[in-house]
Amino acid sequence: MKKILYFALAAGLTLSSCEQDLDIVNPNSPTTVQFWQNATDAQQGVNAIYSTLHRGPIVLWQWFYYTVRSDEAFSRSPRIDIQNNMDKFLITDYNFGETNWVYGDNYIGIFRANQALANIPEIEMDESLKARLLAEAKFFRGFFYYNLASLYGNVPIILEPSTPTLLPPNSTQQEVYAQAAQDLTEAAAVLPLSYSGENVGRVTKGAANALLAKVYMQQRNYQAALEPLQWLVEGEGSQVYGLMENYRDNFLSTTENNKESVFEWQFATNESEFTDNDVQTPNQNYGSPLAQFIGPANVGFSDAEVHRWVINEFHKEETVTGQRDPRLAASIFFDSTDVRGPEFSMIYGQTFAQRYGPTDNRAWFRKFANDAEPGRTGEGFRSANNYRFIRYSDVLLMYAETLNALGRTQEAYQYVDRVRQRVGLAPLSVVKPNLSQAAFLQQIMHERVTELSGEGHRWNDLARWGFFESQAAVNVLAQRDPAFNTFEVGTHALLPLPQRDVDINPNLVQNPGY
Template sequence: MKKTYFIIITVALWAMSCKKSELNIANPNQPTTQQFWQTANDAQLGVNAIYSTYHRAGLSRWMHFLTIIRADEGFSTSPAPWIRNYYDLFNYENYNDGLITSLWYDCYTGINRCNQVLDNVPAINMDNTQKQQLLGEAKFMRGLFYYTLALHYGNVPVILHVPKPSEYYPSTTPQDGVYAQAAQDFTDATTALPATYDASNKGRATKGAAYAMLGKVYMQQRKWQQAKDALQWLAEGPGASNYNLVANYRDNFIETTENNSESVFEFQNAANPIDAFDNDAGDGDPNHTPDKLNYGTSIPPFFAPRPIGFTDGQAFRWVVWEFLKESQTNGQRDPRVAATFLYDSTDVRGPNFTLVYGQTWTSRAYSNDLNDPIAVATNRTVYWRKFLDDATMNGEVFHSGNNYRYLRYADVLLLYAEALNALGQTTQAYTFVDKVRVRAGLKTLTAAMPGLSQQAFLTQLKHERITELSGEGHRWEDLIRWGDLSASLSSKDPAFVNFKTGKNEVLPIPQFDLDNNPNLKQNPGY
């Protein structure tokens, strides 16, 4: 009897649950895909969501370790051994560790948002000019995500539409194919994006940004003619009048001078006065609330010197010495030194005059930092400055509003010069290097080193790029493009003794994805 009674109740409850499941009431707080993609405003919000991907930790924080600390210009003395292992020592113990996977997942989150726009916006009844612009922005951003994946993971799946729940991701695409997709997206974006925006839309992808990224893709593939053709639009073509090197180099790294004439594309970071220790509040936290969004970057406290920050990433002294090889035409030191580093002589008069967040270098005793074994051995502690907020505050927060200038016009000019030189047009390349040097107060290369051979000019370009762009996240891609990544870099960065050619040029594919998608293949050597 008890058994029968139990079955009756169970069946009754099951029947009730079935009836409830048949209810189809839309939740106004969670619109479905079918409900959302209806208006021009929906299309705009969808594109805005793509840009917000850059506030996730993998892109706004850890990517800078991969591009700066993993390269030979930086190192880590972090008390967290996993940061040193993954970002400095090429020791990847766990292929599912968030320090390896976060950039991968953030890029694919962004790609999914791009694909939603590209799949749904074409059917919306709206102004066609606005529609094409929004689709161009989505293409640009998808190209940027694929460029990042190709650069750091090599062979990855290329997904061009929102997959259905029953679909596996496609099989692994070789790195060249991933770059090719990025190039196609950037090419499409060049025809759809405007050259400039009004003040209320600053920060959106422009035609110049699309041409610049197209040039970068071709540079990494050593397709010099295509790279030249793309970069020419900005360097000496129709877009050249839209850009100019700012007079004060440091204006490129200060929050109060964002989106200036040198900016080709920058990640827009808007500080929000929330809990300073809750970096993941907002886009990186699925449980966030609208009043607790974080649209800033958390890289400053990770690079800032103790006790302001954690000092998980630092600069090698050899990079400073590279700047000191030349002086300005007036005999003074290259001003880019003080903009790039905090060290004992950021102020040329020395440690008693060098201020670090309002206090002198001497009073903080950084040269004896026991957490920095290289400094202990050489008495030469150096910190990166470009991402810091010391110009506007005497501390750091996890939601810095200082924009990351991902593409500067100086970078474009030097890449254009490199492409010209690779094509045997070395004489023409001098002009574009000269522009960068003159802004720094140096003698033009035309006057200082006339008549360089093609190889000698490339060697000089390597110097120009480290002095102009060090600590900005371009060194890793430069080393790859030049074919300079090898264990021989251990003479500058001891961690490169662990570097294995044919393996460590890229990161391992996350094991989670390999387990879930039988179409994927792990990168060689892992």
């Protein structure tokens, strides 16, 4: 994080073999017995949970599964395995590295959280700080289980520090979501409203309530989602959060941790990552590789591109002054990021026409880019630009969706209006008053694309709205994204569990259809 010292926590584990157990302490390595002694250890142990977000699979490949696998984006990567496994549902390798890494890194985060939860209670230290650190650990355990439930569904629930001989069985997706909800509820009861100084960027009560609402909404338990959302929108949270006047400020490295940020992943450049002779030191990258992998061609790897239907959503309405929706230019690089066209749309110091010609129709997400930095000609693997995973506009749209689902459509209008008016669009309550419950949900679907495209929520939105549950609904997606022509109902809503885990764990059953 920008202000938090990260510490890579190693666990001392025993080894096992088929002949006999071997339990020998390596005198040259730190162990959990030697660690977890004081408040500094507790702080560093929890910091290690945060550092899980720096691992490439979490910030990079997990985003691919939430975004490229959805109908928003697609891949023309030269790596055909990325196209097949992460976009086109042509999944034949149940040990595909990127899938397994996302699964494994979420469990690494859970392992780190479980260590903290098991060991910090025994440390003699300031009790209020202890309670806060334990709440941070519970928040992250809930976050990691939210990802596992969303992507893999029926995964094991592990609530104690694991050992090499542990062979946990599957839990159902509902049970995994329930564990996430419990952790987040307990975290929200303890976490502070905000931080100052070097602690800015740590998870807050608002972050826990927002993620808790997401967990409940994924189960379509809108009644349960109402309370944490009310706290954020009508209660104490409304005094902490608001919308930035300039939409693009939510994606610039110069305006991080602003009032719209509810859960923001902190990234930084680590000046000590390389030694004087440019030899890389291991596990010291505090930056994000996402911008490099999804950056436009000749700028980044261009492994993810935006479907043009997403751009068309922004053109459905003009602002009250007759201008184009300003979120389009802030969200997407394409031939008309500048409304005047490819000769004026700048892509890292060159016009779109100079880079790709005047008729190219490719498009890329801009929200994670660093093109605003002076002199930038390309991306890299260590972007210090934070990832705003939950913004307050997302919360407002979640609240509107929840109220509508509970039959309170007229009450929901005002929260959509806030999001629209920030970018100069007319209030929905004026242009489309008295929508039915079903029509209002359709409008929410549009609003979430124009406000949140590329931010990593689209897959769960589609799942929540039932698009993976019938062939007719999948056919709607296939009209926007041809990859869904190979989507199999009953199978592809979830990823396969790593086959290597299924093979070595007799208590683990592969997901249906695989």
